[in-house]
Amino acid sequence: MPHFPVDGESSGATDPTSAIKIPIHETEAARKARLQIKTRRRRYLELHPEYFESPNLELADPLLYDRMIRRFQTTAEREAEGRKKGYSGVLEADIMRSEAKVDALAHPDPNSPLTYRRDAEGSIIAVEQDEEDRPNNKEEGEDKWREVMEQRFLRGEDNDFEYADVDESEEYNDHEEERRNREEKYFDEEEEEFIGEGEKTGETGVQDY
Known part of the structure; x- marks a missing residue:
């Protein structure tokens, strides 16, 4: 059975979402795009379990x-x-x-x-x-x-599957995960704003209320 590499296995490790090798210094945009492809492919299998019956x-x-x-x-x-x-x-x-x-x-x-x-x-x-x-x-x-x-x-x-039909389709996005990410981002921003407001100080260095 062939060896299945995992993320971060080496600079030449094979990306588990495609046959493309992961660069040593992967940009944030590239990482997000790679993970999005993985999410869409996994979602496709969830919606089409008949794939395993081919x-x-x-x-x-x-x-x-x-x-x-x-x-x-x-x-x-x-x-x-x-x-x-x-x-x-x-x-x-x-x-x-x-x-x-x-x-x-x-x-x-x-x-x-x-x-x-x-x-x-x-x-x-x-x-x-x-x-x-x-x-x-x-x-x-x-x-x-x-x-x-x-x-x-x-x-x-x-090699017999048209991956582009899945990789480029928003139909297979994980909308629940997207919702959670939006909520986490919102609360993080709210917390940062609250902390920023609480750091206002007077000349004595003591917070003024």
Whole structure:
């Protein structure tokens, strides 16, 4: 699994809201614009939870999907998913999953929670390097999958998604947060004005009342 950097990880860290690198000295305007994009993308996902149900999302990380979602699916659920994808979609997913397993076996990723090996029958199987990374049930698997896909979306790594439709739209602003910010600014200004009035002094240096 790829490493997901966080804000302030280094001068070359990847911004979690896009593929653009964060400059060492980020201006206030640039910081606000970056955070606004992150807010709008997160708001989009809140309003469109169906994003996580897209059949194409499996192809973003077929090995992770296999470990977090497919392993807990019943036969009926896999058949229903297959009908939704169609024959070509199922074939593409199977091919990509097989190729990804071969590549993972040949080129182990030290940052991945999974390591791959062949079993007695020659099949490539995944084994968690840390038992804590193993989902114990369907709900845990779905939560882990959704979390990874959400961070991928916020970083701007879904190449099939038109991010401009969200990043440039005020429709996805967090209006509740904007209201809170306006209120905080108002009370801060009121407090500064009050403190300024209270600092008036006479010649003795003692406040006059």
